[in-house]
Amino acid sequence: MTVLQIVFLGLGLATLVCAAMVVTSPKLVHAALWLIATLACVAGLFVLLEASFLAMVQVAVYIGAIAILIIFAAMLTRRVMAETGGQPNRNWWAAVFAAALLFVGLIGLLREVPAWSAAVPAALPLAPEPLLEDLGQSLVDVDRYVIPFEVASILLLAALVGAIVVARPSQRADEGEGT
Amino acid sequence: MTQDPVGWLGQLIHTFLVSLGLAPEWARALQAFLAAGALATAVLLLTFFLIWVERKILARLQDRLGPNRVGPYGLFQTIADAIKLVLKEVIVPSGADRVLYFLAPPLAVMSVVGLWGVVPLAPKLVGADINVGVIYLISIGAIGTLAVMLAGWSSNNKYALLGAFRTVAMLISYEVPMVVALLVPTMLAGSMGTVEIVERQREMWFVVLAPIAALLFFISSMAEAGKAPFDLLEAESEIVAGYNIEYSSMAFGMFFVGEFLHGFTIAALTVALFFGGWLGPGVDRFPLLGLVYFALKSAVVYFVVIWIRGTLPRLRIDQVNAFNWKFLVPLSLATVAATAVTDKLAAGLGWSRTLALLGVNGVLALATIVALTLYARSVRRRKARAERRIGAAATARG
Numbered sequence: 282m283t284v285l286q287i288v289f290l291g292l293g294l295a296t297l298v299c300a301a302m303v304v305t306s307p308k309l310v311h312a313a314l315w316l317i318a319t320l321a322c323v324a325g326l327f328v329l330l331e332a333s334f335l336a337m338v339q340v341a342v343y344i345g346a347i348a349i350l351i352i353f354a355a356m357l358t359r360r361v362m363a364e365t366g367g368q369p370n371r372n373w374w375a376a377v378f379a380a381a382l383l384f385v386g387l388i389g390l391l392r393e394v395p396a397w398s399a400a401v402p403a404a405l406p407l408a409p410e411p412l413l414e415d416l417g418q419s420l421v422d423v424d425r426y427v428i429p430f431e432v433a434s435i436l437l438l439a440a441l442v443g444a445i446v447v448a449r450p451s452q453r454a455d456e457g458e459g460t
Numbered sequence: 461m462t463q464d465p466v467g468w469l470g471q472l473i474h475t476f477l478v479s480l481g482l483a484p485e486w487a488r489a490l491q492a493f494l495a496a497g498a499l500a501t502a503v504l505l506l507t508f509f510l511i512w513v514e515r516k517i518l519a520r521l522q523d524r525l526g527p528n529r530v531g532p533y534g535l536f537q538t539i540a541d542a543i544k545l546v547l548k549e550v551i552v553p554s555g556a557d558r559v560l561y562f563l564a565p566p567l568a569v570m571s572v573v574g575l576w577g578v579v580p581l582a583p584k585l586v587g588a589d590i591n592v593g594v595i596y597l598i599s600i601g602a603i604g605t606l607a608v609m610l611a612g613w614s615s616n617n618k619y620a621l622l623g624a625f626r627t628v629a630m631l632i633s634y635e636v637p638m639v640v641a642l643l644v645p646t647m648l649a650g651s652m653g654t655v656e657i658v659e660r661q662r663e664m665w666f667v668v669l670a671p672i673a674a675l676l677f678f679i680s681s682m683a684e685a686g687k688a689p690f691d692l693l694e695a696e697s698e699i700v701a702g703y704n705i706e707y708s709s710m711a712f713g714m715f716f717v718g719e720f721l722h723g724f725t726i727a728a729l730t731v732a733l734f735f736g737g738w739l740g741p742g743v744d745r746f747p748l749l750g751l752v753y754f755a756l757k758s759a760v761v762y763f764v765v766i767w768i769r770g771t772l773p774r775l776r777i778d779q780v781n782a783f784n785w786k787f788l789v790p791l792s793l794a795t796v797a798a799t800a801v802t803d804k805l806a807a808g809l810g811w812s813r814t815l816a817l818l819g820v821n822g823v824l825a826l827a828t829i830v831a832l833t834l835y836a837r838s839v840r841r842r843k844a845r846a847e848r849r850i851g852a853a854a855t856a857r858g
Binding site for chain 2: 283284310314317333334337338339340341344345347349413
């Protein structure tokens with residue numbers, strides 16, 4: 282077994298264990314932290330795939346965002362420190378069913394990929410640096426992802442403007458402060 | 461050997477490990493661990509010296525002598541302090557989340573030491589030359605935020621939680637102008653790798669091409685490091701000590717070390733990204749000379765960090781956040797847009813790149829100052845009007 286294979290198996294196992302802890306951990310904050318661990322392991326998998334850009338974005342976006350999520354969890358829920366009992370409720374069998382269906386569907390999709398049956402993994406068509414450039418180009422290429430990219434931009438812009446409108450104090454309150 | 465001393469040493473160790481009967485693949489993995497350990501140890505040992513430097517300079521700025529009892533010029537004061545910290549009892553508050561409580565301090569140190577992994581210290585002397593170095597800096601910073609949050613939450617202390625909340629609010633906010641300001645050296649160098657960014661500064665340091673971006677990066681990374689005037693993390697008069705209030709012994713020591721090291725780290729990053737890193741005369745003949753240049757430049761920037769820390773008072777939390785969202789973020793967005801357009805225009809029209817970018821930065825700085833003056837005037841006028849109204853109401857009543 283090569284070093285890479287051992288690392289891959291270890292990371293995959295860690296991802297699964299952490300993911301299981303996310304849905305079974307009795308404390309809300311612990312569940313959020315296990316989620317961070319899961320996403321960190323996924324970032325590790327991205328590194329193994331030589332997608333270092335995705336790995337870094339994964340860490341930057343998710344870990345920062347989940348720190349904020351913990352704040353909300355602590356602020357919006359009562360008795361966060363206390364154990365709230367198990368997470369599973371009466372619908373657990375439906376969740377298991379949906380997860381199993383998704384898993385089978387993904388396996389079915391993956392079987393269509395030509396590399397599935399290949400004994401030797403396919404080499405990367407490009408070196409990492411041009412791969413990153415290609416990602417950037419594809420976001421502004423009319424034939425590729427420019428429309429989803431622009432739609433996402435407008436959505437985020439609308440969210441930004443909305444946040445400002447919501448947070449803006451009303452005109453009367455502003456005068457009352459005498460500022 | 462004189463051209464690439466570290467590579468030569470690495471080759472030597474590799475040959476030695478292979479001769480011991482290790483497969484080359486495993487030897488390389490082991491070497492990576494050894495190198496990472498060596499870099500982290502060196503950086504943490506440097507902190508002993510940095511704490512002394514910071515205390516000494518701060519003392520001089522405040523007309524004091526600073527540590528001067530242990531060793532020559534008080535040089536060993538930090539070692540004495542460290543021994544004292546290690547010997548103290550580790551106290552865990554009741555109701556604390558033990559695992560998270562002890563996970564936070566190492567994470568805080570890791571988020572700072574991890575930054576050194578991509579800092580190019582000298583030609584061919586860099587932890588890892590990854591092509592996404594700039595994003596790596598940001599993502600490691602996010603782990604520091606997480607450490608603060610964990611420490612504040614797991615302590616089961618309201619002051620700690622309050623301190624953590626406001627710290628996280630500040631750190632997340634100041635990440636925005638930092639990320640945007642980092643886009644400028646990325647654009648100018650055409651790469652996100654820190655090694656490439658340093659190489660591209662051979663013609664001209666980026667601080668000349670993008671002075672505003674350099675300043676924005678410096679200010680926002682000061683805030684990320686929690687240095688005064690942004691030291692809301694430990695506002696003694698408001699929240700006792702902030703997120704690390706319950707920590708004692710070396711658990712506290714780790715936060716302390718991380719914070720002091722962060723001050724020097726932002727100096728090193730500023731130098732690498734904007735002040736030409738290890739570039740200097742004679743570097744190509746003697747690569748290790750680059751290390752000297754890098755250390756000297758970083759020391760100068762580090763002095764400025766301490767100078768600001770010793771001079772400015774702490775800001776209020778609303779001032780800190782208003783300064784970020786109403787001033788730094790718009791300015792950084794304007795800088796990126798202006799730099800991108802000017803750089804392309806200058807290349808297309810055959811203008812001098814340095815002059816064009818410098819001119820645009822000058823115009824931007826002037827516009828900022830005019831806008832600030834007008835804003836200040838309108839605030840003053842509004843205040844005067846409000847005061848007059850209150851005065852009139854008082855006379856009518858009286």
